Amino acid sequence: MTPVIKPVSEDEILVELGSTKVITQAECPHRKGKLRFGMVNPRRMTITCPLHHSTFDLRTGRKLSGPACGGLRVSIVDDETVGYR
Numbered sequence: 395m396t397p398v399i400k401p402v403s404e405d406e407i408l409v410e411l412g413s414t415k416v417i418t419q420a421e422c423p424h425r426k427g428k429l430r431f432g433m434v435n436p437r438r439m440t441i442t443c444p445l446h447h448s449t450f451d452l453r454t455g456r457k458l459s460g461p462a463c464g465g466l467r468v469s470i471v472d473d474e475t476v477g478y479r
C-alpha cells in the first residue's frame with residue numbers, strides 16, 4: 395500500500411493509508427513545514443516533516459521525534475466524512 399497525501403483545504407491535508415484516512419493540519423507545528431511533502435510510514439502510521447524531520451504519530455498527533463514543538467491535530471475519518479469537507 396502506497397500512502398497518498400492530498401490537500402483538503404488551505405489548512406488541512408488528507409493522508410490515505412489504504413482504508414485508513416487521516417485528516418491533519420497542512421503545516422508542521424514547528425516552523426510550518428508543508429506536510430503534503432512529508433514522508434509517510436504506513437506501517438508505523440507516522441508522518442515526517444520535510445523541513446526539519448519531526449515525526450508525528452498519525453493516530454494520536456503526538457510528536458515522536460524532532461525539534462521541540464507541539465503535536466498535530468488529527469482525525470481519523472471515513473469516506474463519507476471526507477466527502478463533506
Ligand code: FES
Pocket residue numbers: 422423424425426427443444445446447448460461
Ligand atoms: S518545520 Fe517541521 S520539523 Fe521544522
